[in-house]
Amino acid sequence: MTTRRFTVEVREDDRGRLFVPVPLDPDEVWGAKERHHVAGTVDGVRIRGVVGRFGTDRGLVLTTSWRRDHDLGPGDRVEVVLSPEGPQRDDLADDLAAALDANPRAAAFFDSLAQFYRRAYLRWVDGTKRRPEVRAARIAELVDLLAAGIKQRPEP
DSSP states (O other), X not given: OOOEEEEEEOEEOTTSOEEEEOOSOHHHHHOOOSOEEEEEEXXXXXXXXXXXXXXXXXEEEXXXXXXXXXXXXXXXXXXXXXXXXXXXXXXXXXXXXHHHHHOHHHHHHHHHSOHHHHHHHHHHHHTTTTOHHHHHHHHHHHHHHHHTTOXXXXXX
């Protein structure tokens, strides 16, 4: 997992939202994804979010609830530390990684999910440790669900 550190000025977008510009291309640094869920700190305070577009800039929104406890405004310089959140495809078991590599649509959807959903799917597949014959079937089902754009496995 590649952590990035940088110092930037907080900005305000045309809708009045404060954001921290991210002066890097997350697709180049962390791999091409539809959405980049990140975690880290802004001036030493924990933050989680999605790197989004703000006009021509990329950035991380400073939500109202986050700002309530942290007094920042446009033009304030902040030290930022960010890294991808949750399990990444590089962290997956070989059989699961191969199955996702074989289905780019499923892989792209997996990459776009928040860590909560990724971890839930991985726990379900890893729950087969005592029944290895079930693992391949679960991986196949997982790939089908992801390819269909389903965030969470339906309850049986």
